[in-house]
Amino acid sequence: MTEPVLSAAEVRMIGVEEIQEAAALLEGVIRYTPMESSRPLNLLVGGPVYLKCENLQRTGSFKxxxxxxxxxxxxxxxxxxxxxxxxxxxxxxxxxxxxxxxxxxxxxxxxxxxxxxxxxxxxxxxxxxxxxxxxxxxxxxxxxxxxxxxxxxxVHPFDHPDILRGQGTVGLEILEQVPDVATIVVAAGGGGLISGIAAAVKATRPDVKIVGVQAEQAAAWPGSLAAGHPVRLMKMSTLADGIAVGEPTALTYTHVSELVDDVVTVSEDQLSRAMLLCLERAKLVVEPAGVAAVAAIMATPEMFTPPVVAVLSGGNIDPLVLLHVTQHGLVAAGRFLSLRIEISDRPGSLARLLALVGELGASVVDVEQSRLGSSLALGDVEVDLRLECRGPSHRDELLERLAEARYRVIDHR
CATH class of the missing domain: 3.40.50.1100 (Rossmann fold)
Known part of the structure; x- marks a missing residue:
């Protein structure tokens, strides 16, 4: 059984009473997910920031x-x-x-x-x-x-009023858990979650600012809102597959355009750094799409008036992807450095390089030496080093000191 896609003229905004009915229906079925304070984000914003942990929901997301x-x-x-x-x-x-x-x-x-x-x-x-x-x-x-x-x-992921009503129950819980909330930050893909939350919150607290967040390499909302109607993306490429949706529908477009205050984008580096913060500091496993709200707060904390609630929309991530993204986040945070260095192929050359790295306080993760580089002069070798650093300033100091010691750094990232 298929259903016709709603046109903009046929769309009816959902009401808070409908979301409250959905909440009664869901009682005993879903988890009333916890709200956790985040000290690192508090310090960035200059006031309370809370994490609404839908990553701990049944099935690992709000869906x-x-x-x-x-x-x-x-x-x-x-x-x-x-x-x-x-x-x-x-x-x-x-x-x-x-x-x-x-x-x-x-x-x-x-x-x-x-x-x-x-x-x-x-x-x-x-x-x-x-x-x-x-x-x-x-x-x-x-x-x-x-x-x-x-x-x-x-059962469409976002193009049905009942989907929006169910997702909107997250908004009701936020108002109960943080009654003085000033800003709610939510990942936006097709728009079902942010539409439901906005409908639930704006009905009683129109002063609350609601901000949607998209991955910049899969961001259909900014162009659609600018055009005044849904616009399809020609291509998408992002770690955040959960919010990689090529085009909003009339239903979600109507809700977002009327109820959401702003939509911002975040980079892949910002997503991976936010995942790392949640893992290290909050002890929460969150997938790239689920951490978009945190990434936006970390990127531009000054735009979010506290108290802020960031919705962690999901935590379903493959362990291998988690490993890759964690390393990506360490690189983006200046805590992991991969180097390719050219040194002389003489006894003691590698030992002197490693001794210098040790003196500078970096920890060697692994090292590999090759004599097969196409640009190598006769009698030289290439060394691939992977190092743990203490942050961006330490990483920059390492590169500077290696240059001062006349090591030729062919590549670094």
């Missing part, structure tokens, strides 16, 4: 809220035909668990490159999973075709 609200309101006949969804991971898990709780069969289409961890978890919740296409858009086309063939109900 269960909207999925359960949507599926629970289907008729018995609709549920008997099952539901179908397309997702890179978090919506898939939310739909799979919600369907299992409601006694409904779920089929999920995921891109071929979807995270193994998210794929395995979706199957573990009982869904039938098919890998199709390279992008979420291609998976969604196949999910729509499946719905047309079988009569299954398509």
């Amino acid at each position: 269960i809220r909207g999925a359960y609200t949507r599926i629970s309101r289907l008729t018995d006949a609709e549920r008997a035909n099952g539901v179908v969804a397309a997702s890179a991971g978090n919506h898939a898990q939310g739909v799979a668990l919600a369907a299992a709780l409601l006694g409904c069969q779920a089929t999920v289409y995921m891109p071929v490159g979807a995270s193994i961890a998210k794929l395995s978890a979706t199957r573990a919740y009982g869904a039938t999973v098919h890998l199709h296409g390279e992008t979420l858009d291609e998976s969604l086309i196949e999910a729509r075709a499946f719905a047309a063939r079988t009569g299954a109900v398509l």
